[in-house]
Amino acid sequence: MRALQIGWLYFRVGAMNELQYRANFFVQLFQSALALGVAVVVLRLVYSHTTELNGWSQSELLVVLGIQLLMGGIVHAAIQPNMQRLIDEVQDGKLDYALTKPEDAQVIVSVREIQIWQVVDVISGGVVIGVGVSGVDHAVGVVDVLTFIGLLLLGAVLIYCFWLIISTGAFWIVRMWFISELFEGIFQTGRWPIGIYPGWLKYSLTYLVPIGFAITVPAQAVTSRLEWTTVVVAVVFAVVLFGFTRWFWRFGLRRYSGASA
Amino acid sequence: MTVAATPVREESRLRSMADFYATTIRTAIQTEFQYRAATYMYMLGMVAEPVIYLVVWSTIARSQGGSVAGLTPGDFAAYYIVWTLVRNMNIVFTPYGWEHRIREGQFSGLLLRPLHPIHYDIAQFAGGKVVWVLFYLPIAVGLTIAFKPTLHVSPLEVAVFLVAIWGAYLIRTMNLWLLGMVSFWTTRASAIFQTYMMAELLLSGRLVPLKLMPGWAQSLAAWLPFKWTFYFPIQALVGDLSTASLAGGLGMQALWTAIGSVLVWLFFRASIKRYTAVGN
Numbered sequence: 001m002r003a004l005q006i007g008w009l010y011f012r013v014g015a016m017n018e019l020q021y022r023a024n025f026f027v028q029l030f031q032s033a034l035a036l037g038v039a040v041v042v043l044r045l046v047y048s049h050t051t052e053l054n055g056w057s058q059s060e061l062l063v064v065l066g067i068q069l070l071m072g073g074i075v076h077a078a079i080q081p082n083m084q085r086l087i088d089e090v091q092d093g094k095l096d097y098a099l100t101k102p103e104d105a106q107v108i109v110s111v112r113e114i115q116i117w118q119v120v121d122v123i124s125g126g127v128v129i130g131v132g133v134s135g136v137d138h139a140v141g142v143v144d145v146l147t148f149i150g151l152l153l154l155g156a157v158l159i160y161c162f163w164l165i166i167s168t169g170a171f172w173i174v175r176m177w178f179i180s181e182l183f184e185g186i187f188q189t190g191r192w193p194i195g196i197y198p199g200w201l202k203y204s205l206t207y208l209v210p211i212g213f214a215i216t217v218p219a220q221a222v223t224s225r226l227e228w229t230t231v232v233v234a235v236v237f238a239v240v241l242f243g244f245t246r247w248f249w250r251f252g253l254r255r256y257s258g259a260s261a
Numbered sequence: 262m263t264v265a266a267t268p269v270r271e272e273s274r275l276r277s278m279a280d281f282y283a284t285t286i287r288t289a290i291q292t293e294f295q296y297r298a299a300t301y302m303y304m305l306g307m308v309a310e311p312v313i314y315l316v317v318w319s320t321i322a323r324s325q326g327g328s329v330a331g332l333t334p335g336d337f338a339a340y341y342i343v344w345t346l347v348r349n350m351n352i353v354f355t356p357y358g359w360e361h362r363i364r365e366g367q368f369s370g371l372l373l374r375p376l377h378p379i380h381y382d383i384a385q386f387a388g389g390k391v392v393w394v395l396f397y398l399p400i401a402v403g404l405t406i407a408f409k410p411t412l413h414v415s416p417l418e419v420a421v422f423l424v425a426i427w428g429a430y431l432i433r434t435m436n437l438w439l440l441g442m443v444s445f446w447t448t449r450a451s452a453i454f455q456t457y458m459m460a461e462l463l464l465s466g467r468l469v470p471l472k473l474m475p476g477w478a479q480s481l482a483a484w485l486p487f488k489w490t491f492y493f494p495i496q497a498l499v500g501d502l503s504t505a506s507l508a509g510g511l512g513m514q515a516l517w518t519a520i521g522s523v524l525v526w527l528f529f530r531a532s533i534k535r536y537t538a539v540g541n
Contacts, residue, residue, distance in 0.1 A: 023449075030452050038459050042468065049329050049473065050321045175296065178303040185306030189313055196320045198407065201312075 006103060007111040014114035028117040032069075032124050039065055039191070054196045056223075059135030061192070064219045066132055068190045070125025071155060071214055073118050075187070079160050080180060081113035083167040087179065090170040095256060106249050110164070129222075138224040147231070148221040154238050155214030161238075161245040162210055168252035190215040213237065281376065282384045289388025300396055307348065308400055311341040314468065315408060330473050335411030339499040340470055342404050343412075347494045348467075349393045350426040353434045354382045356454040359441030364448070368536060379525060383434055390430070418498055421507045425494040428514030433490045435521025442525075445532035460485075466492025486517040 018024070043065065047058045056064070086109045089095040098108045133140055163183070170176050186209050189197070194205050194212040206212035213234050220226040293300065319334035327333060332340075362368055371378040440457055443450045462468050464478065465487035471479055482488045493510045496502055502510070 027449065027452060031455055034452075034455055034459055038462065041463065045469065045473070046317065046321065048475070050324055052324070053317070054320055054324075173298065175299050178299045178306065182302050182306035185309035189309060192313065192317055197316050200407075201316075 003104065003107045003111075006107055010111045011114050014112075015116050018114070018116045025117050025120070028120045032120045036069065036124055036128070039069075054193065056193050057136075059132050060219070060223045062132030062135065063129055063222060064132075064193055064215060065191055066125045066128030066130075067152070067215045067218055068125070068187075069128060070122050070152070071159065071190070072187065073121030073123075073125055074156050075159060075163075076121065077115050077118035078111075078113075079156075079163050080183070081115050082110055083163045084180065085109075085113055086167050087170040087176045090256065091174050091176075099253075099256075105253065106164075106246065110160070133222050136223055140222050144222055144224075147226065148218050151218040151221055151231070151234065154234055155210070155218060158210035158238055158241060159214050161241045164245050165248055168249050171252040171255040187211065193219065207237070210237070210241070278376075278380075281380065282387075285381065285384035286388035286391070289385050290391050293389050293392035297396070300393065304393070304396060304400060308345060308404070311344045311348070312404070315341040318469065318473075319408075330470075332470065332473075333411065335409060336499070337470075338404075338408035338410035339412040340495055342401055342408070342410055343495045343498050344467070344491070345401065345404070346394065346397060347426060347429060347491060349397055350390060350430050350494075351433050351490055352389075352393070353386055353430065353437050354441065356437055356441040356444070356450065356457075359444045360448070360450065363444045363536065372533070372536075377526075377529075379434070379438060379529075382438070383431075386434070387430070412499060414498055417504065417507070418502075421511065422494060422498040424511060425497050425514060428511065428518065429490040429494045431518045432486055432514060432521060435518065435525050436486060436490075438525050439521070439528055442528055442532045445535045461487045461490075464488065465490055466495060470496075486521070489514050489517055 043058060043061060046053060046061075051057075053061060086095070089098070095109075098112070099105050101108055166179060166183075167176075186205075189201075189205055190211040194202050194216045197205060202212070217226070217230055217234055220230065315337050318329065318332070318337045322329045322332060322334050322337065328336075368378075371381060374381070436457075440450075440454060443453055463474075464471075464482040464485055466482075471482055471488060471492050474482070482492075489510070493514070497507060497510065
């Protein structure tokens with residue numbers, strides 16, 4: 001609960017800060033619209049040559065695209081800016097300021113930054129999911145929707161864990177400028193159901209970089225593909241990964257010596 | 262007192278230019294070699310893009326009974342593996358870097374030097390490529406093992422390819438310089454950059470081999486420089502182009518490089534008057 005309170009506090013301060021720069025909203029709106037337009041063009045192109053991709057229809061793939069956009073919005077709004085700042089501060093030795101606060105350090109480094117204009121992607125992703133779901137043949141019930149939302153939250157937690165593990169690497173490898181490029185590249189794989197990738201890549205994209213759990217699995221929930229074993233595996237995996245992340249963060253933190261003071 | 266400037270002879274000008282390029286390229290190679298791990302990680306992120314396209318189109322080809330628009334999974338593998346090499350060659354100074362360069366006043370230093378600043382970028386990135394391509398080769402081997410491309414090349418195709426990747430490099434350098442210089446005029450150029458990138462993605466062969474695009478898009482692409490930076494170099498190696506189209510392609514690359522150079526020269530003269538820097 002304490003963590004949520006702190007998160008909310010930082011969120012309010014961050015939002016007030018960002019609200020000063022309203023023109024950025026329109027820049028973001030334009031960029032999101034352009035990215036969405038191209039993504040739809042690509043989908044149309046794919047389906048002009050085929051009627052289904054590995055068993056997924058065009059509407060179903062629209063759902064996958066929507067989830068990827070929405071998840072991308074969450075990552076860019078709340079996860080990536082924090083992790084980027086963490087990496088920079090480890091490099092510059094400024095992390096002292098976060099560590100000396102009388103709260104849990106992991107909570108602090110995870111909630112300090114918020115880029116609210118990225119919410120545009122969350123909303124447009126939501127709209128795309130809605131359009132996709134309305135084109136799907138099977139009926140989507142209340143249970144499906146609730147499972148879907150639960151799995152989305154689980155997915156966000158998994159991606160957060162992934163980012164924090166990588167960022168903790170900054171305690172050993174100082175130069176990490178490539179990290180956002182690397183993540184952006186790999187994150188694009190989520191635009192397609194991971195079933196289409198060859199085995200080695202599919203497993204990497206499930207357990208190494210949890211994109212399968214974060215995007216394809218929620219999409220399965222609203223396209224009548226989900227098996228309950230998948231849900232169990234996803235929950236267990238999330239718990240284990242969260243525990244590991246916490247341990248790894250503390251382990252890395254012990255290497256931090258500071259440079260500024 | 263005035264001193265008549267001794268006219269520099271053409272020959273020694275050329276020699277000093279060659280000297281400049283050799284030195285800058287050598288320095289760039291040494292710099293790039295220092296950050297091997299970071300370069301590799303960056304490349305892994307880059308390789309994700311063609312792998313996605315490759316997997317998607319191979320899946321479609323298989324579901325359509327083995328080929329789509331005459332291209333088999335093996336053809337797609339060849340296309341996108343060569344794509345990666347061409348993409349490496351296509352990395353140039355980005356417009357986003359321009360924004361930074363101008364805002365931070367870094368341009369002042371470049372302007373004080375005796376050569377047109379574009380030479381520094383060309384030489385610098387040319388040097389980086391030597392290292393990137395070297396690093397890329399193991400990744401290419403890995404991709405070849407994983408995706409089994411079908412590739413038959415003739416010595417002529419290899420020769421044209423080796424020239425064409427440098428042609429692509431020059432065209433893209435000019436294009437992105439033109440785009441970057443927009444930052445002299447406005448600080449909110451990122452929307453323009455993004456629009457350009459999207460047009461390039463769709464019309465260059467970066468997303469898919471152009472023959473998978475609808476007819477009108479292919480006709481449009483014929484009038485734009487984009488396809489000469491991706492599609493042509495890749496096709497030179499993996500496609501079965503006639504000798505005439507290979508030569509014609511190189512000619513088009515030369516033409517677009519020339520057009521780009523003239524535009525850069527004109528636009529730079531107009532833009533530089535707007536440059537102001539504080540400090541430095």
